Amino acid sequence: MSNLFEQFEINKIIPVSVKNVDLSFTNSSLCMLITVCVVMLSLTLCLRKRTVVPTMAQAFPETVYNLIQGIIEETLGKDGLKYFSFVFALFTFIACGNFLGLFPYSFTFTSHITAVGALSVFFLLMNTVLGIKRRGIEYLRTFFPAGIPVVLAPLIVPIEIISNLSRPFSLTIRLVVNMTVGHIILKVLGGFVVSMGIFGFLPLFGDFCIIAFEMFVALLQAYIYTVLSCVYLGMAVSGEE
């Protein structure tokens, strides 16, 4: 059986180095680019002929639109619809990235802590900036909620700071672990298909089931990532815990 982690290796396609900083175009970058192209192309093609009664093609982006609208209204309220384009882009990017990673010879960039972590840290910074912009100095209340005795400040403030900073970590770990584990299981079962010879159909059937499950997980994880990002954004903007 070949190396299980071979599928997660990053290979340089176009090596670029600026002042000892590696800015190479890798297979991960290529997959991200393909994901963006696929999302844009599919949305453009599906919405080419817009009718009042949606066709099958038009129903697909409309369903995604309704889903995101529902998430935002549930977590941020009607006021949160101004962040719609950002949340929509986030969901489609992650969902499509997860999904494309299931294709043979493809690369799952969502299984890398660096890629997802950068996205989550960006989201944390955005939450902080928006929170300060909307609530001003009142944003600092996040780290010391009202109604708590001042004596407890040395204990509560570090706890709240860690709690706030751990959000991108938990978001990242959740998505990355799900994607990595699914792909490793697929590869292990794929190896058994060859090594078990005539009884190889058993792990093949298992692989078939896991692929179907992974498709579900790909969409579910993108959904959870988006919902929790919206929840955190709502917490930062409104100040409610």
Next chain:
Amino acid sequence: MIKHPEDISKLNERIEEFKRLNENGKPKPLTNTGIFAKGFLLGTEFLGAVLVGFGFGFLLDRIFGTKCVFIIVMMLLGCVSGVLNMYRTAQKWDSAVGTEETNHTAKKIKNKEITK
């Protein structure tokens, strides 16, 4: 089947009441995922906080040149904030600890016990 005219006249009121209850009522569940997904979600909330606590402690130890005092203290604080994170996430689900619904149910049970 012939419907009673009273039922129809009350239908609009019932729809309005249902809408009002849906808007101001109990919080909707965050996700309808399975129990394992929920468990995993809470687990990562905890793990993330502990890791951040460890990272903070490690940095502070390096800055102040101490051996492992800050790692221990910050990891403990990380555990506490992990539990806090889990509690806050679980609060958004129906029938989770601390939601209005469960508090209400708990009060009901308590009242029943008292009356008995």
